[in-house]
Every structure is written in structure tokens, then in C-alpha cells.
Amino acid sequence: MLALNAISKRYGDVSVVEPLDLVIDEGEFFCILGSSGCGKTTLLRMIAGFDRPTAGRIMLDGVDITDVPPNHRDVNTVFQNYALFPHYRVYDNVAYGLKVRKTPEAEIRDRVAAALELVGLSGFERRMPAQLSGGQQQRVALARALINRPRLLLLDEPLSALDRKTGEQMRQELADLQARSGITFVFVTHNQAEALSMASRVAVMNRGVFEQCSTPFELYQRPQTRFVGDFVGSMNFFQGVVTEVSPDRLGVEVLGQSRIERRGASDLAPGDTVVFGLRPEQLRVSLLAPKDYENGFFGQIERTLFLGEATQLSVRLKSGERIDVKVPNYLMLEDKVMGLEQNEDVWVVWSKGSGVVLHA
Ligand SMILES: Nc1ncnc2c1ncn2[C@@H]1O[C@H](COP(=O)(O)OP(=O)(O)OP(=O)(O)O)[C@@H](O)[C@H]1O
Ligand SMILES: [Mg+2]
Incomplete structure (x- = not known):
């Protein structure tokens, strides 16, 4: 439905968006995820038509819209700051687009009512924006953008000004709204939890380039670059060398020990240098050596950090490296978490195959 063909943007000799291609299907909830300044808003503004690409074409339903205002x-578009008209009531804010198009008054009334119901704000018609909470203003902005049922809705960090609880609630509501309306969403965020929880697909953007574009599950389980591995969740990284490659086994030597892993790039050959990644939450600590189906490192707990639902342990390995392990606090007594203490010798253990092997 939407196709970007080699779209790029430069300001003078500074390249903000490198030539990139993207195809989005009808009905998708597509997320663009990246840190501040990577070019997300620039890309969205080109799709909306507020900025002209330096090169490349934009197609909507097979029609070239690059030069269409x-x-x-x-x-x-739903902008990050909501951009409501402060002196208009909720009703008039939502009705604005239809009034501009000289839609008959009776039809406007019906459609505003339907749009406000869609976002759960029936009864708020006469309020002024200043009389609404941030979350409610966000919903008005959504209703206003949805009222003329666009083919495509662009959302630029719409939840970032909300507190965590409200933001999490809005995630669920947005996902439901998108499913019910069937409108294709392109959602920009720097928040990986938002992207993972709502999107059908996510493109991870870094310095104007898409590093990886896949389903949330793929992104988390099979990151293709070190940047993606660490930006989506977090990861411990080590240097490694490939020792063995077969259809169901991938051998790597990490910290002078050989281990077997399966997940990772398949185009590796023995002798290749690799980056080996382990997610803190996929590790456990144990007083016992790893079993046959597991790998492990031996070390000493150096620091513990209580996080509420989990405890983060920093373990110093024999080789001197540190590794972070996140252990769920499943057993808590009245005054402490049952678990392992500072200075204790432990094994850091993971199931074979949960390590990620990437080209160095
Ligand atoms: N009109 C402009 N002239 C020159 N540089 C610009 C212009 N607009 C944006 N940039 C630069 O382009 C880069 C990308 O900006 P953009 O607003 O797309 O980032 P972003 O990913 O949306 O960041 P954020 O998450 O902070 O909103 C930034 O380095 C910014 O300074
Ligand atoms: Mg931005």
C-alpha cells in the first residue's frame, strides 16, 4: 500500500536519511524505532508531504505522491505535541477537517460523535483542551486524525509525554483502535516496549539507516546487528571465533572456551571472528556447573541491584570481564530477596542456542 523507493534527505552536506526502501501492507501497524536524532520525524514528514525528499519516490496505492501536497x-498525522487548537472546544477540534471540506452539519455531528466514541471521549464535546489531561488531549488528537478515515495514519511519538501507566494503557487502546478501524498505522517511537507491544513489524533506525525490519519477536530473538541487539532490550557482548558450522550446530570459542550455539547468522565459516551476545534475562546463576544442554561461565558476584520485579547481578568472570544477569525475584521474604549474595562464587548458565552470534 505504501512504498518508499530509495527515499533520502540531506540538509546541505549533512545526510539525515540515507536512501532507504520500505513496503508497508494495508492494515499493518508499522513501527519505526530509533534513538533521538536518527531521522524518524524527517522520514514521517516526507511521507506526510511536509518535507520533500532529496531523492527517491513515495507511492501510495500504486500512485506516485512524491509531488502531491x-x-x-x-x-x-498525529504530532507529538498533539497540536490541538487551544481556543476550540473538543467538538470543534475534532470537526475541523470536515468543516474545511464543507461537509454538511448533520453529517459532521454524526461523525464527531462516532470518532469521540472510538477514542472513549463521548460526553467531552464541550470541554476546552486546557480542561483535559494529557492522555485525553492525546485521544482528541487521535479522533481528529481518524475522523476522515485516512488510508494511512502517521503517529510521531504520540505517547512520550504521558506518564508510564497512562502510556501503557494507551498502548493497548491504540492497538485495539487500529485493529477495529483497519487503518494502516505508521508509528514512530524511541521506546522499544511500545514498538514490541503494538507493532506488526518494526524497523530499527540508526543514523538514517534501517538496521533491521522484522516482527517484534524476530527482532528480540534474532537481532541481526549489535546495535539492534542492544537497543531492543539489552545484551552482554563478547568477542568470539567460529570453530564449527553444521546445519544444527554452530560452535564458537568465547573467552578461551568452546561452546555450542545454534541461533545466529548462518553464513558463518570456521575461523570467522564474531560478536557473541547474551541477554541478562536469559541467563541464570547457579552453584552447580552447567548441564549437557547448557553453557556457562564461572565467576564471582560483584554487585547486586534490586529492581523490584528482578535483581540485576553483575558477575566478574575469571577472565576479568563482567556479565549482567537479571534474576526474577520469585522468592521474597519479609525483609529480603532469597538469592545469591555479593562475593559468592557462581556459574552463569544459559541454554545452548540462546546466545546470539553476529558478524564482528
Ligand atoms: N531543517 C533541518 N535542517 C538541518 N538539519 C535538520 C533539520 N531538521 C532535522 N535536522 C537534523 O536531522 C536529524 C534527524 O532529525 P529528526 O527530527 O528526524 O530526528 P528524530 O529521529 O525524529 O529525533 P527525536 O526522537 O529527537 O524526535 C537531526 O540531527 C536534526 O538535527
Ligand atoms: Mg522526532
Whole structure:
């Protein structure tokens, strides 16, 4: 439905978006995830038509819209700051787009009512924006963008100004809203939890480039670059060398020990240098050596950090490296977490195959 063909943006001699290709299907909830300044808003503004790409074409439903002005594209945008008209009531904010199009008054009334119901704000018609909470203002902005049922809705960090609880609640509501309306969403965020919980697919953007574009599960389980591995969740990284490659086994030597892993790039050959990644939450600590189906490192607990639902242990390995392990606090007594203490000798253990092997 939406195709970006070698779209790029430069300001003078600074490249903000490198030439990139993207195809989004009808009905998708597509997320663009990246840190501040990586080019997300620039990309969204080109799709909306507020900025012209330096090169490349944008296609919507097979029609080249690169030179079509924003108000003639079947695309609406929800901006990060909501951009409500402060002196208009909720009703008039939502009705604005229809009034501009000279829609009959009776139809406007029905459609505003339907849009406000969709976002759970029936009864708020006469309020002014200043009389609404941040979450409610966000919903008004959504209703206003949804009212003329655009083919494509662009959302630029719409939840980032909300407190954590409200933001998490809105995630669920947005996902439901998208499913019910069937409108294709392109959602920009720097928050990986938002991307993982709502999106059908996620593109991870870094310095104007898409590093990986896949389902949330793939992104987390099979990151293709070190940046993605560490940006989506977090990861411990080590240097390694490939020792063995077969269809069901991938041998790597890490910290002078050989281990077998399966997950990772398949185009590796013995002797290749690799980056070996382990997620803190996929590790456990044990007083016993790893079993046959496991791998492990031996070390000493150097530091413990209580996080509420989990405790983060920093373990110093024999080789001098540190590794973070996140242990769920499943057993808590009245005044402490039952678990392992500082200075204790432990094994850091993981199931073979849960390590990620990447090209160095
Ligand atoms: N009009 C402009 N002229 C020059 N540079 C610009 C212009 N607009 C944006 N940039 C630069 O382009 C880069 C990408 O900006 P952009 O707003 O797309 O980032 P972003 O990913 O949306 O970041 P954030 O998460 O902070 O909103 C930044 O380094 C920014 O300084
Ligand atoms: Mg931005």
C-alpha cells in the first residue's frame, strides 16, 4: 500500500536519511524505532508531504505522491505535541477537517460523535483542551486524525509525554483502535516496549539507516546487528571465533572456551571472528556447573541491584570481564530477596542456542 523507493534527505552536506526502501501492507501497524536524532520525524514528514525528499519516490496505492501536497494526500498525522487548537472546544477540534471540506452539519455531528466514541471521549464535546489531561488531549488528537478515515495514519511519538501507566494503557487502546478501524498505522517511537507491544513489524533506525525490519519477536530473538541487539532490550557482548558450522550446530570459542550455539547468522565459516551476545534475562546463576544442554561461565558476584520485579547481578568472570544477569525475584521474604549474595562464587548458565552470534 505504501512504498518508499530509495527515499533520502540531506540538509546541505549533512545526510539525515540515507536512501532507504520500505513496503508497508494495508492494515499493518508499522513501527519505526530509533534513538533521538536518527531521522524518524524527517522520514514521517516526507511521507506526510511536509518535507520533500532529496531523492527517491513515495507511492501510495500504486500512485506516485512524491509531488502531491500534504492536504491532497490520503494521509493524516498525529504530532507529538498533539497540536490541538487551544481556543476550540473538543467538538470543534475534532470537526475541523470536515468543516474545511464543507461537509454538511448533520453529517459532521454524526461523525464527531462516532470518532469521540472510538477514542472513549463521548460526553467531552464541550470541554476546552486546557480542561483535559494529557492522555485525553492525546485521544482528541487521535479522533481528529481518524475522523476522515485516512488510508494511512502517521503517529510521531504520540505517547512520550504521558506518564508510564497512562502510556501503557494507551498502548493497548491504540492497538485495539487500529485493529477495529483497519487503518494502516505508521508509528514512530524511541521506546522499544511500545514498538514490541503494538507493532506488526518494526524497523530499527540508526543514523538514517534501517538496521533491521522484522516482527517484534524476530527482532528480540534474532537481532541481526549489535546495535539492534542492544537497543531492543539489552545484551552482554563478547568477542568470539567460529570453530564449527553444521546445519544444527554452530560452535564458537568465547573467552578461551568452546561452546555450542545454534541461533545466529548462518553464513558463518570456521575461523570467522564474531560478536557473541547474551541477554541478562536469559541467563541464570547457579552453584552447580552447567548441564549437557547448557553453557556457562564461572565467576564471582560483584554487585547486586534490586529492581523490584528482578535483581540485576553483575558477575566478574575469571577472565576479568563482567556479565549482567537479571534474576526474577520469585522468592521474597519479609525483609529480603532469597538469592545469591555479593562475593559468592557462581556459574552463569544459559541454554545452548540462546546466545546470539553476529558478524564482528
Ligand atoms: N531543517 C533541518 N535542517 C538541518 N538539519 C535538520 C533539520 N531538521 C532535522 N535536522 C537534523 O536531522 C536529524 C534527524 O532529525 P529528526 O527530527 O528526524 O530526528 P528524530 O529521529 O525524529 O529525533 P527525536 O526522537 O529527537 O524526535 C537531526 O540531527 C536534526 O538535527
Ligand atoms: Mg522526532
